[in-house]
Amino acid sequence: DAGVTQSPTHLIKTRGQQVTLRCSPKSGHDTVSWYQQALGQGPQFIFQYYEEEERQRGNFPDRFSGHQFPNYSSELNVNALLLGDSALYLCASSLGGLGVRYGYTFGSGTRLTVV
Amino acid sequence: TQLLEQSPQFLSIQEGENLTVYCNSSSVFSSLQWYRQEPGEGPVLLVTVVTGGEVKKLKRLTFQFGDARKDSSLHITAAQPGDTGLYLCAGEKSGSRLTFGEGTQLTVNP
Numbered sequence: 001d002a003g004v005t006q007s008p009t010h011l012i013k014t015r016g017q018q019v020t021l022r023c024s025p026k027s028g029h030d031t032v033s034w035y036q037q038a039l040g041q042g043p044q045f046i047f048q049y050y051e052e053e054e055r056q057r058g059n060f061p062d063r064f065s066g067h068q069f070p071n072y073s074s075e076l077n078v079n080a081l082l083l084g085d086s087a088l089y090l091c092a093s094s095l096g097g098l099g100v101r102y103g104y105t106f107g108s109g110t111r112l113t114v115v
Numbered sequence: 116t117q118l119l120e121q122s123p124q125f126l127s128i129q130e131g132e133n134l135t136v137y138c139n140s141s142s143v144f145s146s147l148q149w150y151r152q153e154p155g156e157g158p159v160l161l162v163t164v165v166t167g168g169e170v171k172k173l174k175r176l177t178f179q180f181g182d183a184r185k186d187s188s189l190h191i192t193a194a195q196p197g198d199t200g201l202y203l204c205a206g207e208k209s210g211s212r213l214t215f216g217e218g219t220q221l222t223v224n225p
Contacts, residue, residue, distance in 0.1 A: 004157070033212070042119075042203050042215030043158070056212050090157050092213075104148075104213065106157030 004093050004107035012113045013081050019112060021076040025093030026105045031055075032074040034066060035090040037109070043090055049074050050096070078112075086114045118142055119206055121216035128194055129224050136189045136219045138204035145208055147180055147187045152201040152218070194223045 005024040013019050025032050031050045035043035045058035049068035068074045072093075078085055088109040120139045128134055138147070146165045150158035162171050164180035164187060171178045175198075177190040187204055201220050205213040 035213075035215075040217075042121075042205075042217045043213075045212045045214070048212060058212070092157075103160055103163070106150075106159070108155065108157050111155075 004091055004105050006089075006091050006107035006110050008110060009108065010111045010113075012115060015081055015083060015114055017081050018077065018079045019081060021078075021089050021091075021110045021112070022073065023076070023091030023093075023107060024073045025091075029093035029095050029105065030072050031094045031096060032068060032072065033092045033094070033104070034074070034076045035092065036060075037088040037090055039087070046076070081114045083114050086112060088112075118214050119204055119216035121202075121204055121219050123219060124217065125220050125222075127222040127224065130195060131193055132223075134191050134194055134221070136202055136204075136221075137186070138188070138216050139186045140206060141185065142206070142208070143184050144206035144214075145184070146206070147184070148205045148207065148213070149178055149187070149189055150203040150205060152203060158203055191221075194221075196223045196225050199223050 003026050007022045033048040034046040037043040046060050047057045048055045052068045063079045065077045088111050090109045091107045092104045094104050118140055122137045148163045149161045151161055152158040162178045167182045167184045169180045175192045179188050199222050201218045203215050203218045205215045207213055
């Protein structure tokens, strides 16, 4: 039973570039949430996708956008990268947005470094 | 503004000692979760507490949710080197997004 799969595991980009991160949810899960975790801090909520729509959004600029596909996988896109975007990007899957009832499963993350 | 305050931020103890980590907020949460995260990995769910005053035990770990559902604690008895990691509390309000604390980095020395 595959858990949450994220790709790539590591990425180095130059300031101003664009990046796409990918997430495949745990089998049976249909909701994907994205979090940004800066070094030494707790994860910060970016947004959540359910039924191919953005359901909730955290306090992140429009440079951060996403998409969910019919197979429930998801992408996180970041445009015009800043040095401050360097972080571990985590994907968490759950069922029907009911994280409390059925639990969240996190992937191992994508480590993005902006130089 | 950090809605969930964790303390201490860093904790280094010897094997066999007991410890308590605290998670406090001025907000009420419908549930609170505790995660453990190791370097290069995502957080792994340890427990979810939902009812005010609830106490859950997971082997040597004891989790408590405050009566008012604003705070929680994690107590580890007889800590072992394998307990080393970043412990995160995360609160959930209606709407299913998680708000994380900044974490407690625990190091258990043999």
